[in-house]
Amino acid sequence: MAPRSPSLKHIRPARAPASKRTGGTEADAQTSTHRIVDSINAAIVERRLMPGTKLAEQRIADIFKVSRTVVRQALNQLSRDRLIVLQPGRGAFVRQPSIEEARQVFEARVLVEAGLVRQLCAQIDEPQLDRLRDHLSAEAEAIARTDVPGRTRLLADFHVLLAQLLGNEVLAEVMNDLLSRSSLVSLMMQSSHSAEASHAEHVAIVDALTRRDARSAVRLMGGHLGNVERNLRLHPRTGDLADVLQPPSATS
Template sequence: MPRSRTHLQVIGNEATATPSATPSRRARAAADATPANMTERIVESITTAIVERRLMPGTKLAEQKIADIFQVSRTIVRQALNQLSRDHLVVLEQARGAFVAMPSVDEARQVFQVRAMLETALIRHLCTCITDAQVVQLREHLRAEREAVKRTDVPGRTHLLADFHVVLARMSGNEVLAQVLADLLSRSSLISLMYQSSHSAEHSQDEHVQIVDALEQRDARAAARLMERHIHSVESNLHFDPRTPDLASVLR
């Protein structure tokens, strides 16, 4: 996950540290502040803010403001926004600037369709190779989810509930799949914000427990069924078709 904004500023200060700082420390700070690293940090920071529902669809992302926050040039910010645009998290509009994406209904349905296909295949495969140690790790993740839900830590629980799916992919040993899922889950977070999901965090957490139970039993059929049901449940609680009042009945 990205480092906090405060930590980013500390690193920036280390790059111009007083003479008491060691050369190796200054060298590490300078390496961390390379344009490529700063671009990636901006990408990660914005992505995390979207996943944790701190950035809403349609929010304007002003280049100069972001440049000031991270103490970088607008060129670096522009590179980060271009990458986010390729990931479908940001829309770049000529003469207007960058905005957090507002996914269409068709795009939303396609994202969940792809997730269902990938994640049911993933869970079947994982049932054949998951270790007892990995099950313990998943139980720890579930405990963290449960605690975040209980204390109504909205950003924390949102991140943990999404990351559960990426953790499963990493346990399969497929980093490419893990990255693809991370991208899809970021887009899913935008979709949930856009279409006002009524799928509760408690419900998602309960479904994750059932999936891990099936994984522990190495029951591929049950695990795949539960995963498919979970993704469908999240999608079905989105308000894709809000009721439009009849104009005549409203104005009479």
């Protein structure tokens, strides 16, 4: 059984050693803030947290066993990342992308990822191709066992992995942002592009990278993203926070 691809979300600078950090209370608050941000982001990428869902501060505080101040810090960060909107007097809501925003998100992805695979074709090596093949195996296994959150995350992380293989963390962070926003678009408009189709298209892209065929890789990536965009249809849903937010273990 091929090893699962490591988690690719939220590339952050390494934290300073404990002796160099500020007081424990502040460090704990920052850790809790990151846990909430990571959990909400994961719920969006795995398509469990629906656009328009109200993110009630007290509800989240109860789920994560933290203060509302910590929750507010997390919501402010997510707002800056354009994943949620803060409405005065009403609270926080998962962002609901417009049709025009959806079009712009996929246009941006085509521009970024076409250049990404073109550059990869010029420099990718066999160990990196092996990482991609391992990732494809993990995708196939998640699809076969009907692991919906797992396969959704893996299908998204494929695109971040491509950026990471270039050794460009800034580009990987850009891809994280675009993928989170793409997930909101797909949730809001209920993509009918199947996981099996996405996986097959990923396999074709890796085959082109293996051949170092930049023209085919760019064409296949554009076709893949175009297929996902064309299969969007308007069908918003809502969900309950307790069902979709899964607080990571404090020791993980």
